[in-house]
Amino acid sequence: MAYGLAAFSSRPQPAYSQGPTAHSPPFHAIYKGMELIPNNEEVLNILRKTGALKEGHFVLPSGRHTDHLLQMPLAMRYYREAKTLSVGLSRLLRSDPEIARHLPNVSIVSPATGGIPVAYGLGEALRASQIYWAERVDKTRLEFRQFMEVHENEQCIVVDDILRTGHMLSQLRDLLLSRGAKVLALAVIVYQPNVETVDLSPLPVYSLARVQYTYWENEEACPLCKKGVAAVSVKV
Numbered sequence: 001m002a003y004g005l006a007a008f009s010s011r012p013q014p015a016y017s018q019g020p021t022a023h024s025p026p027f028h029a030i031y032k033g034m035e036l037i038p039n040n041e042e043v044l045n046i047l048r049k050t051g052a053l054k055e056g057h058f059v060l061p062s063g064r065h066t067d068h069l070l071q072m073p074l075a076m077r078y079y080r081e082a083k084t085l086s087v088g089l090s091r092l093l094r095s096d097p098e099i100a101r102h103l104p105n106v107s108i109v110s111p112a113t114g115g116i117p118v119a120y121g122l123g124e125a126l127r128a129s130q131i132y133w134a135e136r137v138d139k140t141r142l143e144f145r146q147f148m149e150v151h152e153n154e155q156c157i158v159v160d161d162i163l164r165t166g167h168m169l170s171q172l173r174d175l176l177l178s179r180g181a182k183v184l185a186l187a188v189i190v191y192q193p194n195v196e197t198v199d200l201s202p203l204p205v206y207s208l209a210r211v212q213y214t215y216w217e218n219e220e221a222c223p224l225c226k227k228g229v230a231a232v233s234v235k236v
């Protein structure tokens with residue numbers, strides 16, 4: 001779809017025919033609002049303009065080489081752009097009747113610091129009851145702060161700035177489910193799938209933009225190195 005709805009959502013969407021509910025705006029407001037969802041190219045323009053998306057020749061911390069570098073925190077540092085992106089994403093979430101019927105009694109939960117500005121933007125737009133995030137305990141484990149209680153049947157939307165492998169999102173989903181919460185959906189600004197991306201179905205995944213860039217394993221495999229293009233080493 002034009003505004004990058006999730007590739008693997010199984011729900012009918014957007015559900016204009018559902019009409020108004022107690023917590024969602026009336027039909028015409030939803031329809032009008034959809035025009036304010038930035039499309040794929042508009043999102044990429046915001047990312048370029050803010051320096052979050054760069055083209056060139058980069059060597060990543062993993063040793064891989066690439067011709068595109070995407071660093072979402074560079075976009076989220078600007079309040080206006082961050083708001084445009086998170087409000088756009090909130091409109092996609094509102095279009096899901098399963099989410100709309102629970103609003104505003106939902107928690108927005110992020111697996112990492114990169115997702116916190118997105119979580120607050122969504123939290124404000126959806127009038128969510130809570131916004132919180134997990135901490136990384138070690139390489140394979142996320143945990144919530146002590147006294148951060150997840151309630152039985154708490155309705156959660158798991159949020160991050162970008163979905164690549166989905167490992168952290170799936171870890172957070174599992175952590176929430178293990179505490180008795182319900183996860184309604186995953187939402188990210190950018191969906192950048194690769195061969196390692198985990199299958200998150202049956203949860204719907206909402207994203208504003210989808211991108212796919214090329215990565216080369218090392219210098220020998222990189223055509224830019226072969227052409228002698230100077231590379232920038234990426235630290236974080």
Ligand SMILES: [Zn+2]
Nearest residue numbers: 065222224225
């Ligand atoms: Zn290279």
